[in-house]
Amino acid sequence: MNWSLPENIATYGGKIDAIFWVITVVTGIAFVLVEVGIIWFCIKYRRREGQRAFYTHGSKSLEILWTAVPALAMVALGLYSASVWAQIKGRNSAPSESLHIAVSAKQFEWNVTYAGADEVLGTSDDFSTRNQLHFPAHRPILVWLESEDVLHSFFIPQLRVKQDAVPGMTIPVWFEATKAGDYQIGCAELCGLGHYRMRARVKIYEPAAYEVWVEEQIAAREASAEPTALATVNEHSAGGM
Secondary structure, X not given: XXXXXXXXXXXXXXXXXXXXXXXXXXXXXXXXXXXXXXXXXXXXXXXXXXXXXXXXXXXHHHHHHHHHXXXXXXXXXXXXXXXXXXXXXXXXXXXXXXXEEEEEEXXXXXXXXXXXXXXXXXXXXXXXXXXXXXXXXXXXXXXXXEEOOXXXXXXXXXXXXXXXXXXXXXXXEEEOEOOOEEEEEEEOXXXXXXXXXXXXXXXXXXXXXXXXXXHHHHHHHHHHHHHHHHHHHHHHHHHHO
């Protein structure tokens, strides 16, 4: 039943979709029963000539029944989804081999910082992109999500990822793509007048292609830094003369 949902490219996407359909079926049945009951009561107890209305306090048994059944259904759905929630949102749920990427949201753009060859964020070989998120398929990705100003929401439907970015907090969110391709990040939280244009490109590579892309970014970063360093040396040399 994927005709009504976005393409699923997440390793845990099938479990999320299954929960979605279970909840849809349960609430759908409840909706039909309630609406049929309303229509039935409207017809059965409609006003009739020569028939007087009477008052009733109802039935305690029925009241207990229609309170207990929804309550048990909610508990069952909670228990059913708890293990999936723990796998995706648990404190230590991200796999140890995850690739770490920092994403900072602000009105109205996404700024992404990648680890260089050492795969460690916060070192001298880090590099950044604006409104672009690049990562490899078939490897867990751990995003460290922050907001510089207001509440935003990091949303990639095909990866079944939606996480609020809260000012003053660094929130981890992980996922793993099963295929390469081009997708999009959208902000799913109204964040100001430019909210509608707060989008970013998502480029997912095969692992070897991602390594090539990282090497190209590092080389471009080093090449852009060399003229600046050379100019500084020339400036000091000229000053010494």
